[in-house]
Structures are given as structure tokens and as C-alpha cells.
Amino acid sequence: MRRLSRTPPRSFHAAASFSALTTEYRHTPVLLAEVLQHLSPQPGDTIVDCTLGGAGHSVAIAKAIAPTGTLVGIDRDAAALTAAQDTLRLGQQATRTVLIQGDFRDLDRLLAESMVPYANGFLFDLGVSSYQLDAGERGFSYRADAPLDMRMDPTAGGISAADVVQTYQESDLARVIREYGEERWASRIAAFIVAARARRPISTTTELVDIIKSAVPAAARKGGPHPARRTFQALRIEVNQELTALEAALRSAIRWLTPGGRVVVIAYHSLEDRIAKQVFAELARTCTCPPDLPKCVCGVVPVVRVLTRKAVVPTPAEIERNPRARSAKLRAAQKL
Numbered sequence: 642m643r644r645l646s647r648t649p650p651r652s653f654h655a656a657a658s659f660s661a662l663t664t665e666y667r668h669t670p671v672l673l674a675e676v677l678q679h680l681s682p683q684p685g686d687t688i689v690d691c692t693l694g695g696a697g698h699s700v701a702i703a704k705a706i707a708p709t710g711t712l713v714g715i716d717r718d719a720a721a722l723t724a725a726q727d728t729l730r731l732g733q734q735a736t737r738t739v740l741i742q743g744d745f746r747d748l749d750r751l752l753a754e755s756m757v758p759y760a761n762g763f764l765f766d767l768g769v770s771s772y773q774l775d776a777g778e779r780g781f782s783y784r785a786d787a788p789l790d791m792r793m794d795p796t797a798g799g800i801s802a803a804d805v806v807q808t809y810q811e812s813d814l815a816r817v818i819r820e821y822g823e824e825r826w827a828s829r830i831a832a833f834i835v836a837a838r839a840r841r842p843i844s845t846t847t848e849l850v851d852i853i854k855s856a857v858p859a860a861a862r863k864g865g866p867h868p869a870r871r872t873f874q875a876l877r878i879e880v881n882q883e884l885t886a887l888e889a890a891l892r893s894a895i896r897w898l899t900p901g902g903r904v905v906v907i908a909y910h911s912l913e914d915r916i917a918k919q920v921f922a923e924l925a926r927t928c929t930c931p932p933d934l935p936k937c938v939c940g941v942v943p944v945v946r947v948l949t950r951k952a953v954v955p956t957p958a959e960i961e962r963n964p965r966a967r968s969a970k971l972r973a974a975q976k977l
């Protein structure tokens with residue numbers, strides 16, 4: 642964990658070394674009005690944005706909690722934090738700001754080390770930002786030729802996408818591509834990857850895109866999304882272990898909430914959405930004792946109230962303005 646600042650300084654030199662730092666950070670916040678409605682930030686609140694990204698949501702949250710509130714912004718990507726720092730400063734909010742580089746899977750430790758005593762709200766806007774996709778050299782995009790990396794925090798070590806395609810057994814590759822990419826051609830793509838890497842190492846996005854294109858039958862490629870989109874998404878989720886972090890982080894977040902505090906999750910993948918839905922449903926369970934028992938014996942006490950019976954999705958107008966919103970699903974819960 643690297644804590645970047647307590648208040649936005651005049652000049653800030655990040656420890657990050659990406660050339661991506663020079664790329665302009667643009668990310669249109671998804672479901673912004675709906676996030677504010679369900680998070681309901683009030684002046685003086687402490688709100689933790691666990692996926693700060695370009696601070697699109699955080700700028701609006703900072704306005705709502707000013708002048709005495711505290712905004713805590715977490716991101717595992719140092720380049721995102723650097724850009725967000727500038728955006729928040731330009732937003733000119735008199736809000737106290739704490740920016741933390743780290744993985745939200747370590748939420749308890751990150752908040753304790755930053756001496757955040759409690760929170761009135763948490764936001765998780767999952768996945769990858771437009772900036773990360775557009776910074777071609779990071780290897781997230783199938784449209785730019787780059788080393789196959791895809792790590793959100795390359796400084797933390799860990800495996801890259803090249804390591805996955807080079808070393809995973811065919812069955813594991815197929816599982817990752819099928820489950821995380823929801824790709825019907827997963828087995829074929831995995832078989833083609835294994836055959837290609839036996840000839841020579843696969844180390845760039847372009848090499849992988851060509852292999853995927855040869856694996857997906859021409860008829861299936863017509864009219865749909867780019868044939869590599871689902872496989873790239875799957876590799877990104879595997880490399881960054883995105884699904885394993887979420888459940889633990891949500892449970893931690895709910896522990897740090899004050900009564901009445903809220904947690905909002907925007908998911909872009911059905912498995913992520915299912916995790917949010919299940920954690921909220923489990924923590925919202927009420928006493929299951931038969932009504933004629935004089936007192937409760939099951940001991941189940943609800944911890945939260947679910948605020949979204951069905952997931953909130955973007956309007957067609959928002960999807961037209963911002964196509965990256967198309968798969969978004971928002972769920973929210975309130976601590977009792």
C-alpha cells in the first residue's frame with residue numbers, strides 16, 4: 642500500500658513509472674445519477690471510492706460531502722491515482738482527500754493504515770477504465786499492438802496475460818475463457834493457443850488476436866463484437882484476480898459502514914453481479930424461526946437492507962452516449 646496524499650498538494654510526483662502517465666485520462670462515469678441516488682452522500686460524510694479510476698464519480702461525491710467531508714480514493718493503478726489527483730484538484734472541492742494505491746481485497750488494512758475510522762458509504766465501480774483500455778501499451782486492448790501484460794498494478798508483480806497464455810494447461814485456458822469471457826468458442830480458442838505457442842511464444846496482443854481470429858469460425862465472427870473481446874476480458878479478469886477480491890471486499894466494506902451507511906456496486910460481468918447480489922442477500926437474511934416460537938432460536942440478524950430489488954441498468958440514452966455502460970448493473974445495500 643502506498644498512501645499518496647492526505648490533501649491534494651500543489652505539485653505531485655507519483656512513484657509510478659508508466660509512459661501511460663502522459664495519456665490523457667478520460668473516463669465517463671457510468672450511472673452517475675443512480676450512484677448518487679443510492680449512495681446518498683451528505684455534507685460531512687466519509688465516502689470511500691474503492692475504484693477511483695478517473696475520479697468521475699468521486700468528483701461528484703466530493704461536491705456532495707463538501708466542505709467538511711472526507712473522500713477516500715483507492716485504486717491499484719498508480720497512473721489512475723495520479724490523474725485522479727489532478728481531476729479532484731481541478732474540481733476545487735474543499736473536501737479532505739485521502740488517496741491510496743492498493744488492492745481493495747486488502748480493504749481492512751488499507752483503511753486501518755490510513756486511519757480512516759469509519760465510512761458512510763462505499764462505491765465499487767468494477768473492472769477496467771476507459772483510460773486503461775485506451776493506453777494501448779498496457780496490453781488491455783485488442784485494438785493496439787502491445788506486449789500482453791494486462792496487470793492493473795505491474796509494480797505488484799504477479800502474472801501477466803503472456804504468462805497465462807504461455808503456461809496454462811489447455812483445459813485451464815478453456816475454463817478461464819469460457820467462465821470469465823462467456824465465450825462459446827473457448828475450447829477451440831484454447832486449442833489454437835496451445836498449438837500456436839508450441840511453434841513460438843505468444844507475447845503480443847496482435848499475435849493473440851490473430852490466433853483468436855483463426856479459431857473463431859468466419860460465420861460466427863460476422864456481425865458480432867470483435868472476436869477477441871471476450872477472450873481479452875477473460876484474461877484480464879484472470880490476471881488481476883478480479884472476482885476473488887470482490888466478495889471479501891464487500892464484506893469488509895459493510896463492517897466499516899456506520900448504521901444507515903450505504904454500499905453501491907456497479908458490475909460489468911454476470912459473475913461479479915452475482916457475487917454482489919448473493920453477498921447482499923445473505924447479509925439481509927432475517928430470522929427464519931417459525932412465527933409461533935416465543936423467541937428466536939436461529940440467531941439470524943439482518944445486517945443490511947437491499948435497496949435494489951432488481952439491478953439498476955443504464956437507459957438506452959446513456960448507452961448511446963457511452964457504449965462502455967452497456968453491460969453495467971448497479972446494486973446497493975444499506976447497513977441497518
Ligand SMILES: C[S@@+](CC[C@H](N)C(=O)[O-])C[C@H]1O[C@@H](n2cnc3c(N)ncnc32)[C@H](O)[C@@H]1O
Pocket residue numbers: 668669670671691692693694695696697698699715716717718721743744745746766767768769770771793883886
Ligand atoms: C471502471 S474504472 C472506475 C472509473 C471511475 N468510477 C470513474 O468514474 O472514473 C475501475 C478502476 O478500478 C480499478 N480497480 C479494479 N480492480 C481493483 C482492485 N481490486 N483494487 C483497486 N482498484 C481496482 C482499476 O484500476 C480502474 O482504475
